Amino acid sequence: MVQEFIVKFETVKGSKRKVETVTIHSQDRSVDIEKPLDEPTRMMLGTRFKAYFKARLQGEKLVLLGETTWNEWNKGR
DSSP states (O other): OEEEEEEEEEEEOOTTOSSOEEEEEETTSSSEEEEEOOHHHHHHHTTOSEEEEEEEEETTEEEEEEEEOHHHHHHTO
């Protein structure tokens, strides 16, 4: 089954965390991932700490379809 939605990438840092992480989640939290921030993700985000992407879930694989805006994210709420 292929499911499409908008996901939010958000970097998380703080004094209690030894490693900078990124959270990736959909509006309904059907996708909810937290992982260490790797170099490709850092390059994709640039200087932003938050970004929104259209995505498709194919089995266990999250496929990004393109960047979108907060307005698109907010429509699904």
